[in-house]
Amino acid sequence: MNTKITISLFSLLFTVGLQLPSVAETVLEKVNRTGVLTVGVREDAIPFSYSNDSNNFEGYSVELMQLIHRRLEQELNKPIQIQFKPVTIENRFSSVENGTVDLVCGADSITVEREQTVEFSIPFFTTGIQLLVQEEDAERLDPTRITEEELEMVTTNPVSIAFIQGTTTDTDFKPIYPEADWQILGSRTEGLRRLKNNEIDAIASDGILLIGEIWKQGEDIQLYRLIPQEPLTFENYGCIFPQNNLEWGKLINSTITSSENTEELWNKWFNSETGRFPYQRFSDDTANRSSTEPTQPRRALW
Structure with missing residues (x-):
């Protein structure tokens, strides 16, 4: 009888022990x-x-x-x-x-x-979210400088802006300009290529990362500009x-x-x-x- 009770108590304690949560290692x-x-x-x-x-x-x-x-x-x-x-x-x-x-x-x-x-x-x-555009388009596309007449033209022909999913540009910035023609990018490398080939008007991303992409691809920084000068958001x-x-x-x-x-x-x-x-x-x-x-x-x- 005592042996059975001991074995039962041991089994119970063993079972309970298995169910206790372990303390996570830091x-x-x-x-x-x-x-x-x-x-x-x-x-x-x-x-x-x-x-x-x-x-x-x-x-x-x-x-x-x-x-x-x-x-x-x-x-x-x-x-x-x-x-x-x-x-x-x-x-x-x-x-x-x-x-x-x-x-x-x-x-x-x-x-x-x-x-x-x-x-x-x-x-x-x-840093902050900015738009990378070709230098020749900088004044026309700068959202802080655009005139009412230019606004009407832009609204008729939406600006195509490329962005990367899963970033704060996607979740927090894109909703600010819902009328833009937003296009998904696989990478900033792809974006710079498409911008250079006039397939898109701008790339939206953190300014420092856009500068880094230009450097990575060996492009002439003078051919591009980040707009506006003061970022649209801060990260x-x-x-x-x-x-x-x-x-x-x-x-x-x-x-x-x-x-x-x-x-x-x-x-x-x-x-x-x-x-x-x-x-x-x-x-x-x-x-x-x-x-x-x-x-x-x-x-x-x-």
């Missing part, structure tokens, strides 16, 4: 155990992360994640291997959410919707990492605010005179604006 615990930090990198987000002629990843975000990696080694007081894993526009957030990668620092705009599934760091870069980029990783987030944020990033890396990549991709840093007031807030009230032009 990123820092996993990295400390495995000795490997896995980071996600895009191949098409110049100048943040891209594949160079030697098929190696480079870019500002690649170096930012390498800086985070070095500071992580100091934190854990042991050598850690950094492993680069390609991610795409489509799977970048799911790769972080399911733990395939521990970190992605790229052209990833901070939005309330995205914060439901992943954590964001503090912003490390601010704060942040690193993304799995939820419930407070200490990991603190390390990422402290790296972003360090002088190694804000001075050394920034000047190397974005200094207005010496950087590889000269870019005007936005003011604090501008950077704090919502990504979906237009620069000023405007009517739908297209």
